[in-house]
Amino acid sequence: MLDIKWIRENPNALVDALKKRSWSEAEARSTTDDLIARDEARRAHVLKLQHAQERRNAASKEIGKAMAARDMALAEKLKAEVGDIKSFIQDGEAEARRLDRAFTDALAVIPNLPLDNVPAGKDENDNVELRKVGKVSPPANWAREHFDIGEELGLMDFERAARLSGSRFTVLRGQLARLERALGQFMLDLHTTEHGYTEVQVPLLVRDDALFGTGNLPKFEEDLFFVPHGESRLGLIPTSEVPLTNLVREEITAHEKLPLRFTALTPCFRSEAGSAGRDTRGMLRQHQFYKVEMVSITDADSSVAEHERMTACAEEVLKRLDLPFRTVVLCTGDMGFGARRTHDIEVWLPGQKTYREISSCSVCGDFQARRMNARYRDKDGKGNLFVHTLNGSGVAVGRALIAVMENYQNEDGSITVPDVLRPYMGGLERIEVK
RNA sequence: GGAGAAGUGGCAGAGUGGUUGAAUGCACCGCACUCGAAAUGCGGCAUGGGUGCAAGCCCAUCGGGGGUUCGAAUCCCUCCUUCUCCGCCA
Numbered sequence: 001m002l003d004i005k006w007i008r009e010n011p012n013a014l015v016d017a018l019k020k021r022s023w024s025e026a027e028a029r030s031t032t033d034d035l036i037a038r039d040e041a042r043r044a045h046v047l048k049l050q051h052a053q054e055r056r057n058a059a060s061k062e063i064g065k066a067m068a069a070r071d072m073a074l075a076e077k078l079k080a081e082v083g084d085i086k087s088f089i090q091d092g093e094a095e096a097r098r099l100d101r102a103f104t105d106a107l108a109v110i111p112n113l114p115l116d117n118v119p120a121g122k123d124e125n126d127n128v129e130l131r132k133v134g135k136v137s138p139p140a141n142w143a144r145e146h147f148d149i150g151e152e153l154g155l156m157d158f159e160r161a162a163r164l165s166g167s168r169f170t171v172l173r174g175q176l177a178r179l180e181r182a183l184g185q186f187m188l189d190l191h192t193t194e195h196g197y198t199e200v201q202v203p204l205l206v207r208d209d210a211l212f213g214t215g216n217l218p219k220f221e222e223d224l225f226f227v228p229h230g231e232s233r234l235g236l237i238p239t240s241e242v243p244l245t246n247l248v249r250e251e252i253t254a255h256e257k258l259p260l261r262f263t264a265l266t267p268c269f270r271s272e273a274g275s276a277g278r279d280t281r282g283m284l285r286q287h288q289f290y291k292v293e294m295v296s297i298t299d300a301d302s303s304v305a306e307h308e309r310m311t312a313c314a315e316e317v318l319k320r321l322d323l324p325f326r327t328v329v330l331c332t333g334d335m336g337f338g339a340r341r342t343h344d345i346e347v348w349l350p351g352q353k354t355y356r357e358i359s360s361c362s363v364c365g366d367f368q369a370r371r372m373n374a375r376y377r378d379k380d381g382k383g384n385l386f387v388h389t390l391n392g393s394g395v396a397v398g399r400a401l402i403a404v405m406e407n408y409q410n411e412d413g414s415i416t417v418p419d420v421l422r423p424y425m426g427g428l429e430r431i432e433v434k
Numbered sequence: 435g436g437a438g439a440a441g442u443g444g445c446a447g448a449g450u451g452g453u454u455g456a457a458u459g460c461a462c463c464g465c466a467c468u469c470g471a472a473a474u475g476c477g478g479c480a481u482g483g484g485u486g487c488a489a490g491c492c493c494a495u496c497g498g499g500g501g502u503u504c505g506a507a508u509c510c511c512u513c514c515u516u517c518u519c520c521g522c523c524a
Contacts, residue, residue: 046484050493057493060505064452075504082504231513252444252481377444384481 001370004039017113020120020332038103049092056085109219112367114332115341121331134324136348142411145351146402147282152413170283175431180401182424184265187292187317195313197263202243205234210246213372215338222273236269241391244295249372260297289398296390303388307363310392311343314359317395320420323403324348340365351406358399361392
């Protein structure tokens with residue numbers, strides 16, 4: 001959520017920012033004007049209401065004094081007077097709530113402002129490569145995609161998964177199931193022992209409020225799964241960014257405690273409503289997948305540096321696994337709703353002969369903090385400021401499994417186990433057809 | 435699932451209809467005393483919003499939301515959370 005005071009003072013800057021996010025000039029302008037109009041209506045109304053409340057409060061105090069002085073005639077006279085204001089105040093409070101709600105609803109669907117150093121662009125074709133790491137060997141003519149490798153090994157089963165749950169689910173068995181578990185453990189251990197993140201076990205079902213806090217609601221409800229819960233519902237987390245970030249919601253964190261760095265290995269659930277027909281084969285795009293997530297909570301001055309640090313932590317996972325990758329900055333048009341700047345890490349898939357996203361690290365500034373009311377007490381103890389939040393995959397476990405399978409495949413159909421994973425695999429060196 | 439109790443400022447803890455945004459203690463900040471520290475004394479110390487050049491003034495907030503009343507931390511409804519007992523259960 002953006003700061004309405006800032007919008008009031010910089011309406012043209014908001015229009016420019018929205019245009020950078022591929023909004024049309026007309027839409028950006030009318031949305032901005034609408035926000036400002038709603039804000040003004042709200043404030044004008046509050047002013048009138050507060051004057052009425054002021055008169056009521058003063059009169060009520062006088063009534064108290066009159067009654068203490070046993071001057072019942074004066075008390076009754078004042079009561080009659082305040083009685084008239086009362087209905088105005090009651091209607092006024094209801095109207096204030098209505099105007100406030102309408103204003104917040106409008107503000108809640110405005111995306112975050114891109115940082116100045118984010119390249120302008122329309123879609124993923126305008127993203128800018130920052131670096132390429134690792135050697136991409138010329139694709140062998142026998143290189144295959146992960147689903148062929150997995151099915152031939154008899155360890156990856158889409159048919160039965162579909163019978164259980166439909167499309168976009170996968171059953172893994174034996175050493176392949178273990179390999180995925182090994183990947184998750186390896187990543188978690190790396191971040192907790194070397195990168196300073198605290199491991200957290202979080203709920204996988206969360207309230208709407210939490211989803212609003214991270215920006216998944218109200219705009220992206222169709223991407224989420226919900227389960228009924230009493231009269232209400234709970235959402236399945238699309239990423240542990242949601243519970244990890246909301247850990248500081250409605251709190252004032254002491255400045256000395258920042259930065260907070262959290263990591264978690266959790267399943268993630270996504271309806272993939274808008275991606276029918278995309279990546280239908282294999283386990284690249286699933287309704288359910290494991291991911292190791294990193295979340296940092298920082299003060300206002302440290303978030304940009306923390307973003308570089310977090311990106312490096314994610315890259316380190318791929319370096320240790322010896323997987324070739326490249327890191328790109330998303331252009332303004334390709335960035336997510338809550339992000340100010342996003343680095344995507346794309347891993348090389350020899351079977352697909354292309355780079356595919358395996359991590360996405362974003363700095364959100366105070367955008368999510370406003371939605372969560374997450375603050376910290378300033379160094380000098382003066383004011384309470386909104387924290388800055390960052391999140392990044394460190395990395396997607398399901399996709400890491402795919403990357404390992406494709407990059408470590410052998411011509412005979414076996415998969416070499418990467419060195420760093422062998423301790424997690426009981427020393428196993430190769431996964432092969434039995 | 436059934437029965438009961440409770441949610442007040444950073445923390446502890448008063449307050450059951452009228453200058454109570456809230457006693458008191460602790461913590462914290464400033465000053466005094468001291469060579470320095472401790473102890474002691476004095477003063478300060480909630481958040482959000484509106485308005486104003488500013489000093490300030492005003493409004494709201496005692497778990498959230500709604501209501502009763504001239505007036506609500508205090509009464510009513512509802513939701514959330516925590517705790518205790520019973521039942522069930524991984």
